[in-house]
Amino acid sequence: MVNEPVKGPASYFPSIEKKYGRPIAEWQxxxxxxxxxxxxxxxxxxxxxxxxxxxxxxAIVAHVLAAARR
Structure with missing residues (x-):
């Protein structure tokens, strides 16, 4: 289980941060x-x-909405 690849919407987060220059926390x-x-x-x-x-x-919206449902 160590270093398993990130799946789902969060797998986009590194490329989002790189492309748009803002941390995911700000977008969320x-x-x-x-x-x-x-x-x-x-x-x-x-x-x-x-x-x-x-x-x-x-991806950002899906992740935020999923977290809100928990």
Missing amino acids: ELVRRKMPAKHMELVAMLKNDHGLGHGHAN
């Missing part, structure tokens, strides 16, 4: 501030307001 906080909202509304906000690509925005 942006999403949390807009909640409650629908998944695709949050994705659209990240894409339209912050220039993220669809896959990267979707």
Whole structure:
């Protein structure tokens, strides 16, 4: 179990940080501030307001919403 590859939405996080120059925690906080909202509304906000690509925005939103359900 040591050094198992990261799976799911979190697997995008290193490339998101590298491409957009902000830590994942900042992106997650942006999403949390807009909640409650629908998944695709949050994705659209990240894409339209912050220039993220669809896959990267979707990964952040999916991760935040999954954590909120726990």
